[in-house]
Amino acid sequence: MQNRLRAAFYRGGTSKAVVFNASDLPADRSFCDRIFLHVLGSPDAYGRQLNGMGGGLSSLSKAVIIGPSDRDDADVDYTFVQIAVDEPLADYGSACGNMASCVGPFAVDEGLVQLVPGQSEALVRIYDTNTDRLYHSRFPVREGKAVEEGDVAIPGVSGTGAPVVLDFLTPGGAATGKLLPSGKALDEINVAGIGTIAISLIDAANAVVYARASDLGASAADLPAQLDADTKLMAKLEDVRSAGAIAMGMAVTADKVKRSTPKVAIVGGPCQFTSLDGATHGPETHDINVRLVSMGNFHRAITLTGGMCTAVAAQVPGSLVQDIARIGGKDLRIGTPSGVLIVTADVRSGNHGPEAVTAGTYRTQRRIMEGSVLYPANLQEPQEGTRL
Structure with missing residues (x-):
């Protein structure tokens, strides 16, 4: 039946x-x-x-x-x-x-x-x-x-x-209630086999743990299949994600961290990379490279909430993302495995630190x-x- x-x-x-x-x-x-x-x-x-x-x-x-x-x-x-x-x-x-x-x-x-x-x-x-x-x-x-x-x-x-033009209103604190869940734009955590590394914990549209690709012995310009195949890197990233989730107050212990959130992303500066369709993108075409993990695998593009979170993070003073991207306006060009995504955000200084007013982009x-x-x-x- x-x-x-x-x-x-x-x-x-x-x-x-x-x-x-x-x-x-x-x-x-x-x-x-x-x-x-x-x-x-x-x-x-x-x-x-x-x-x-x-x-x-x-x-x-x-x-x-x-x-x-x-x-x-x-x-x-x-x-x-x-x-x-x-x-x-x-x-x-x-x-x-x-x-x-x-x-x-x-x-x-x-x-x-x-x-x-x-x-x-x-x-x-x-x-x-x-x-x-x-x-x-x-x-x-x-x-x-x-x-x-x-x-x-x-x-x-x-x-x-x-x-389809999307405007997300007050996206800060979507998962934790705070744009900066730890209260800081830059944190340090200790990861087994690596030591102490810097991360940024940003919650806008979705919570994301950002780490420099170079600190993990990886490249933010590689394709998902290459990154997924590096089992040592994937294990390190799960450790980083779990530590970030605990620092964000999203879990008490690593075994209580949800698979879907927070996301973890490795970031790097603009450089030439080849996207999944075989096209070559020069460093002048984007402001930052991001490779984001979703449900245990690197995303073949980037989650849109992850893209908007990155646009917000690029405007948070002192964040790892801002340090790498060094943009001057509201638009951010993100190099992803599928090409360059343009995302916009409006972040202003509030009474208690940076406040995300809007974040948006367009889709089909x-x-x-x-x-x-x-x-x-x-x-x-x-x-x-x-x-x-």
Whole structure:
């Protein structure tokens, strides 16, 4: 016996997810999570999710829930669920900026937001339940539907699409309540096998632990496969991430640190690098190189929340990121494995230190398919081993 559940499959930025209307989902979250795991094909010991819609990478193993908001300052609520590939884990601990780009278009196409006849641009106000933050999404519409065709290209995605402009409001403290969770722009930690290294702990749109690539014997210009294959580096980075999480107050011990957050990133100065599509990018094309780990592997581009956090960090006086990037304005050009991402942030001096006013960028999105996903009728019964 199979049950059917209405859903759509979207690409948002450099990620993909199965997207659900909140009104179609059961009220029991644990039941929802079992559905998500089944639909994506997790857990998969082979790491490919061939038995589901996931793609074997954290950026391709996601679920999104969108529904009307009861807040006066938001039109819809957005909940992001990261589905682990290799274990039965549905994680609500972080935001996803890439999939944030599909929320407004989905809301319009599903009739969750009403447009005025003849309207050519939509503004959808979105409440991110994962981070308790608001963001605005602007995108072209035609005949009451979101437009997908356009001439905007983004690193990591072949082809072009219509722009979705995202403005994240007051992104500081999304995970911990503080832009600088440790109270400092620069910290020092001791890492086994390395010694004492400098890190910056920044929480804007998402919490990220930044370390110099050179301090870890790595290069922030290498491709993900090269970095992932260095098992010693990956172990060091997990130690750095765990130590950073504890210093941020996100966990008491290393075994309590969530897989999804904080992220950890290695950074380096501008230099020539080759992106995944074979293109060469000279040092004049970007301000900083960033290679970010998500769910245990280096991201093939950079999470959008990680990109916005980096743009904010570049404007925090004394941070490791600012020291490397040395930018003078609000825009930051980030060298990623998929090319150069331009992100903007507005950081001002407040009564208690730097304050992030906004962070944003633009993405493209595509509604790839719509219909129903199937799951066994007996999935409603609790399953052993599911981690929520």
